Amino acid sequence: MATSTPFLEVMGLTKRIGHRVLFEDISFTINEREHIGLIAKNGTGKSTLLSIIAGNEGDDGGKMILRNGLRIGYLEQTPTIEGNSENGTNEDWMKSLCHANEDVEAVRLRYKQHLTLMKITDEESKRPASQLSGGQVKRIALARVLAGEPDLLILDEPTNHLDLEMIEWLEGYLRKSTKALLMVTHDRYFLDRICSTIIEMDDQRLYTYKGNYAYYLEKRQERIDNMNANIARANNLYRTELEWMRSTPCARSSKARYRIESFYELEKAAKTRIQDERVKLEMKSTYIGSKIFEAHGLCKSFGDKVLLQDFEYIFTRYEKMGIVGNNGTGKSTFVKMLLGLEPHDKGRIEIGETVRFGYYSQEGMQFRDDQKVIDAVRNIAEYVDLGGGQKLSASQFLQHFLFSPEEQFSYIYKLSGGERRRLYLCTVLMRSPNFLILDEPTNDLDIVTLQILEEYLKNFKGCLIIVSHDRYFMDKVVDHLLVFEGEGRVKDFPGNYTQYRDWMNEKEREEKRKAAEKKPVANDMADSKARPKNTDRPQKLTFKEKREYEQLEHDIAALEEEKAAINAALCGGTTDVEEITRLSKRLPLLQAELDEKEMRWLELSERA
Numbered sequence: 001m002a003t004s005t006p007f008l009e010v011m012g013l014t015k016r017i018g019h020r021v022l023f024e025d026i027s028f029t030i031n032e033r034e035h036i037g038l039i040a041k042n043g044t045g046k047s048t049l050l051s052i053i054a055g056n057e058g059d060d061g062g063k064m065i066l067r068n069g070l071r072i073g074y075l076e077q078t079p080t081i082e083g084n085s086e087n088g089t090n091e092d093w094m095k096s097l098c099h100a101n102e103d104v105e106a107v108r109l110r111y112k113q114h115l116t117l118m119k120i121t122d123e124e125s126k127r128p129a130s131q132l133s134g135g136q137v138k139r140i141a142l143a144r145v146l147a148g149e150p151d152l153l154i155l156d157e158p159t160n161h162l163d164l165e166m167i168e169w170l171e172g173y174l175r176k177s178t179k180a181l182l183m184v185t186h187d188r189y190f191l192d193r194i195c196s197t198i199i200e201m202d203d204q205r206l207y208t209y210k211g212n213y214a215y216y217l218e219k220r221q222e223r224i225d226n227m228n229a230n231i232a233r234a235n236n237l238y239r240t241e242l243e244w245m246r247s248t249p250c251a252r253s254s255k256a257r258y259r260i261e262s263f264y265e266l267e268k269a270a271k272t273r274i275q276d277e278r279v280k281l282e283m284k285s286t287y288i289g290s291k292i293f294e295a296h297g298l299c300k301s302f303g304d305k306v307l308l309q310d311f312e313y314i315f316t317r318y319e320k321m322g323i324v325g326n327n328g329t330g331k332s333t334f335v336k337m338l339l340g341l342e343p344h345d346k347g348r349i350e351i352g353e354t355v356r357f358g359y360y361s362q363e364g365m366q367f368r369d370d371q372k373v374i375d376a377v378r379n380i381a382e383y384v385d386l387g388g389g390q391k392l393s394a395s396q397f398l399q400h401f402l403f404s405p406e407e408q409f410s411y412i413y414k415l416s417g418g419e420r421r422r423l424y425l426c427t428v429l430m431r432s433p434n435f436l437i438l439d440e441p442t443n444d445l446d447i448v449t450l451q452i453l454e455e456y457l458k459n460f461k462g463c464l465i466i467v468s469h470d471r472y473f474m475d476k477v478v479d480h481l482l483v484f485e486g487e488g489r490v491k492d493f494p495g496n497y498t499q500y501r502d503w504m505n506e507k508e509r510e511e512k513r514k515a516a517e518k519k520p521v522a523n524d525m526a527d528s529k530a531r532p533k534n535t536d537r538p539q540k541l542t543f544k545e546k547r548e549y550e551q552l553e554h555d556i557a558a559l560e561e562e563k564a565a566i567n568a569a570l571c572g573g574t575t576d577v578e579e580i581t582r583l584s585k586r587l588p589l590l591q592a593e594l595d596e597k598e599m600r601w602l603e604l605s606e607r608a
Contacts, residue, residue, distance in 0.1 A: 005032040007070055007152055007180050008053065013062035015048055022048055025062070026206045028199060030152065035174070035181040037191045037213065040201035041402060042418025042446045046184045047077055049201075050154050053182065071099075073150030077157045077184075077417070077444070079141035081129050097148035107147050114143035118166065134161035134362075135327045142170075155183040159190055160443045163327040164469050186442050186450055188213055188472040288434040289354040290317055292463055293338060297347035299488075300333060307333055309488030311347070320457070320464040322474045324497060325484030331467045332362070334484075335437050338465075355463075358433025362440050365424040369413035373403060373423060376412065380430045394430070401426050401452060418444045425453065434462040442470040471497050516602040541607050552601040559594045566590070 008030045015022045022045030030036060040046045051057040053064065054074035082093070094107045115125050118139040129137055138161045145153070153174075159167050167190065174181065174194045185191050191198075191213045198209040198216035207223065209216040298311040307330030315321070323331045336342035338349060339359055367376055377398060383391040392400075398408050401422055415423065421444045428436075436457075442450055454476045457464060468474055474481075474497040481500055483491040493500050541549060566583045 009065040035195045036197045037195035043416045071150045073145040074154045111147035152180045159187045286434040291352035294350040299346035306488035322478035323467045329484035360438045374408040439467045549604045
């Protein structure tokens with residue numbers, strides 16, 4: 001919720017890289033408690049702008065005014081966690097986060113609390129970064145940022161490398177947070193549920209929308225429609241004025257000079273082009289037969305960790321499958337086994353003879369920096385077959401994925417991380433596969449590119465497997481899920497991610513309802529046997545059950561109070577490490593006890 005108190009004002013900010021202008025003379029304000037989402041195509045300077053505001057990078061003009069004493073916490077897109085070593089955590093970064101008159105121990109306690117909330121163990125937090133997964137590095141870096149208790153949070157793609165459980169936790173945390181927030185993310189559900197203001201960077205300009213992502217989409221389309229209408233009117237007038245310019249000698253009168261100057265302004269407006277990003281790219285895929293792949297009795301373990309146990313599946317033609325699950329449950333390992341890049345322990349995989357894989361992996365992007373963008377694609381093919389005798393040149397194909405003719409002849413080393421990802425995607429699709437496997441394709445891609453990719457995949461005439469934590473993307477593209485639950489369990493679910501979550505929530509409600517309907521077995525066996533059966537109406541509470549019912553009310557109130565006290569202690573920043581460890585162990589046990597007593601209270605309340 002925005003207020004009238006400004007935390008930070010950006011005025012006339014400009015940034016160039018060589019001769020390239022990323023943004024010029026942009027201005028905006030971040031208010032107290034305001035949650036802002038920043039949207040732009042890759043390569044237009046989103047990350048650079050965040051880095052400048054965080055004080056990590058210089059600008060080429062303009063100024064920023066920060067409220068006195070404003071504390072900024074900055075999470076980079078690819079964070080580093082210097083200081084992690086075998087001997088523990090270096091304290092330099094902790095000292096930098098200390099408030100006035102605060103010692104390092106207070107920061108350490110807050111850091112430990114956030115690590116606990118993010119399910120990072122003490123042992124994991126002390127490992128060198130090289131021994132950690134991308135998700136672990138992200139969570140440790142985020143815990144460090146939050147430990148500083150910043151007034152303004154700047155987050156660059158915070159959901160990258162996080163699993164769905166952690167994304168949903170972070171979403172809940174930020175929704176409740178009163179900190180000001182400036183965030184870049186491709187996760188549209190995350191953006192829609194957290195941000196109340198959207199700022200779009202487009203053509204070196206800023207457009208501000210006071211609403212969430214859904215509101216932004218509506219108002220942005222209105223803006224584009226209005227601009228297109230203005231361009232159409234300018235074109236009509238331009239034709240008239242062009243005729244006048246060609247047929248009328250240029251008189252020296254001030255009126256004629258004014259009309260000539262106006263003509264050139266009109267010409268500029270008439271030749272403005274609004275890029276239509278709602279393109280449909282339908283490519284011809286290679287024929288695929290009825291046999292795709294079959295997995296029979298598939299097993300895979302790493303040491304004591306079981307990823308697959310007697311897995312059976314027959315993949316059908318044109319199936320669009322999503323794979324979800326927490327980090328470490330075996331999703332990427334499974335697709336690597338399917339591709340023959342990782343051996344399985346037992347069982348067999350049978351691949352159809354006509355299957356032609358296209359694989360987009362998290363670590364597969366390799367380009368020569370001295371190569372031009374267009375050459376990276378031409379090395380694969382000069383043309384893409386669209387079917388029906390139609391073809392797209394390599395250059396036209398790149399334009400569909402937002403590489404302008406000028407950018408195509410730029411060297412790869414000049415590309416941003418997101419632009420490299422987009423180019424890598426093009427090289428995968430250019431090979432005309434009939435079975436696409438995309439492992440975390442949304443990481444580092446901008447929303448505009450994701451919209452184009454979604455349209456492409458919905459029209460893709462082949463088979464598809466997507467491993468992703470992007471809920472919005474999965475809902476748009478897949479119609480079926482494999483849910484990796486851990487310990488070798490894989491659930492086959494016929495629907496998209498939102499349908500799966502709805503099903504899970506309903507299942508949990510049903511289990512609680514059934515538990516509440518069960519009759520007491522151990523608590524009052526004697527009374528149960530003594531009571532006469534009456535099928536017409538529920539039995540009234542016995543004297544013993546009334547006493548139990550009254551005691552439950554007291555117990556539940558006490559447990560709720562204890563739970564609130566534990567949560568306050570974990571988030572308060574004053575509890576020592578030993579106490580944090582004890583409380584963290586107590587909390588799940590307390591919750592289980594509370595759930596059990598609430599179920600019993602509900603059961604008795606129906607007869608009270």
